[in-house]
Amino acid sequence: TMSKSRWLATWLCLAFCLSMVEGKSKTSEELAKLGVSGEAVRKEAAGILDWIIAVRRELHRNPELQYGLSETSKIVRNALDEIGVPYKFPVAETGVVGTIGTGEEPVVALRSDMDALPIVEVDFEDTAPFKSKTEGRMHACGHDGHMAMLLGAAKILKQHEKDIKGTVRLIFQPAEEGGAGAFMMSQEGVLQSPPVQKVFGMHVWPWLPSGSVAALKGPVFAAAGRFEVIVHGEGGHAACGIGVGVVDPILAASAIVTALQSIVARDVAPVDQGVVSVTKMHAGEAFNVIPPSVTMGGTLRAFKKETYATIERRAREIMEGVAKAHGCWVQMTFTTFDEECINKREGPFGSMCTYPPTVNDAAMAEMVQGVAAELVGDAMVMDADPTMGGEDFAYFAERAQGALVYLGIGNETKGTTEGLHSPRFKLDEQVLDSGAALHAMVALQSLSELSGLSSSGAKEL
Numbered sequence: 001t002m003s004k005s006r007w008l009a010t011w012l013c014l015a016f017c018l019s020m021v022e023g024k025s026k027t028s029e030e031l032a033k034l035g036v037s038g039e040a041v042r043k044e045a046a047g048i049l050d051w052i053i054a055v056r057r058e059l060h061r062n063p064e065l066q067y068g069l070s071e072t073s074k075i076v077r078n079a080l081d082e083i084g085v086p087y088k089f090p091v092a093e094t095g096v097v098g099t100i101g102t103g104e105e106p107v108v109a110l111r112s113d114m115d116a117l118p119i120v121e122v123d124f125e126d127t128a129p130f131k132s133k134t135e136g137r138m139h140a141c142g143h144d145g146h147m148a149m150l151l152g153a154a155k156i157l158k159q160h161e162k163d164i165k166g167t168v169r170l171i172f173q174p175a176e177e178g179g180a181g182a183f184m185m186s187q188e189g190v191l192q193s194p195p196v197q198k199v200f201g202m203h204v205w206p207w208l209p210s211g212s213v214a215a216l217k218g219p220v221f222a223a224a225g226r227f228e229v230i231v232h233g234e235g236g237h238a239a240c241g242i243g244v245g246v247v248d249p250i251l252a253a254s255a256i257v258t259a260l261q262s263i264v265a266r267d268v269a270p271v272d273q274g275v276v277s278v279t280k281m282h283a284g285e286a287f288n289v290i291p292p293s294v295t296m297g298g299t300l301r302a303f304k305k306e307t308y309a310t311i312e313r314r315a316r317e318i319m320e321g322v323a324k325a326h327g328c329w330v331q332m333t334f335t336t337f338d339e340e341c342i343n344k345r346e347g348p349f350g351s352m353c354t355y356p357p358t359v360n361d362a363a364m365a366e367m368v369q370g371v372a373a374e375l376v377g378d379a380m381v382m383d384a385d386p387t388m389g390g391e392d393f394a395y396f397a398e399r400a401q402g403a404l405v406y407l408g409i410g411n412e413t414k415g416t417t418e419g420l421h422s423p424r425f426k427l428d429e430q431v432l433d434s435g436a437a438l439h440a441m442v443a444l445q446s447l448s449e450l451s452g453l454s455s456s457g458a459k460e461l
């Protein structure tokens with residue numbers, strides 16, 4: 001016979017599971033009573049796909065970098081004006097924050113990044129009509145698609161604003177690509193007045209099949225920082241100067257690069273993860289001259305702040321120690337988690353900020369997967385793999401219950417499987433309505449959970 005303790009444990013487990021199912025059913029029933037369903041929202045999104053694509057193409061033609069987004073923000077503001085969504089501008093220099101609903105709690109935020117990359121776009125016949133008009137700049141990370149999807153969601157949500165008794169805050173954020181725009185927006189209060197309870201974002205993902213959605217509970221993007229180090233020696237003749245005053249910084253720098261590789265192997269626990277990569281090195285111009293210095297730089301990554309701190313500490317120790325052992329000395333510049341980082345843009349980096357790890361709230365990630373399954377089907381929803389890439393959505397997720405998910409755009413026939421930040425990157429535009437629908441449904445589901453919906457008139461959705 002089953003012991004009383006085992007029986008009680010089994011009963012409690014069953015009760016918990018049933019409560020979870022009942023909770024989900026209750027939310028679904030509540031939305032159904034309001035006329036809200038995945039099918040209805042999907043149809044709404046499909047009906048505006050051409051509009052979403054047109055907006056995306058206009059954004060793609062006009063790529064801009066970091067905080068210098070005058071044309072990009074203008075396109076976003078024009079679209080919000082067309083939809084009838086009020087907004088605040090500028091926020092964090094060129095960001096835009098729209099509001100749908102009452103402006104009161106509860107508040108759910110939907111986020112899109114806005115900036116492009118300093119990349120020369122490759123010519124393709126199918127993308128020629130909307131290729132970048134600015135040589136050397138390209139939306140190679142899909143941020144044009146992100147903005148278009150969020151604007152599509154705004155168009156859907158605005159039609160049913162009377163049914164929202166809370167607020168959907170639309171965050172169009174500058175400077176994701178190294179400039180910590182999310183941090184600056186957070187510092188300027190974008191998640192406050194009134195406070196945001198839930199924040200959601202998505203990233204197009206060429207490594208997943210088009211139309212699929214992947215989410216992960218816990219860390220999904222790594223903490224990501226940068227460093228630049230100048231190794232100083234004594235320059236001179238590459239032959240005659242050896243032994244008579246020349247101190248070779250190239251030898252010291254090479255030894256530093258090799259020694260840095262021991263950090264992940266010997267200072268990071270085997271069950272943890274980290275990255276130390278030296279990605280650039282410059283020294284000298286002549287064949288017979290040892291230069292006075294070597295400049296090198298790279299990136300550090302980890303899924304935990306504590307692990308990142310260990311990696312940075314060991315990197316500093318190695319750089320100083322190895323340089324000294326070779327008769328050299330170093331000047332080191334590292335990005336930082338310190339809040340003052342956002343005010344420091346001098347030096348080699350777009351900002352002095354080390355991005356924290358992006359950690360998805362478990363309950364919200366699960367909720368998003370459930371919403372996605374209703375929109376695209378169970379077979380197209382999966383668990384995401386974590387990536388050592390960095391994302392400044394992390395700053396939002398540190399301050400509110402958050403989730404950042406992947407939207408698959410990979411279609412070999414259309415040539416949309418090239419990786420992010422590639423000059424050959426292309427986006428499968430036929431998934432943009434799915435992204436818009438997911439934004440809208442996550443907002444409505446979240447408001448429903450927070451008692452932020454009203455039954456008046458919602459049955460028309």
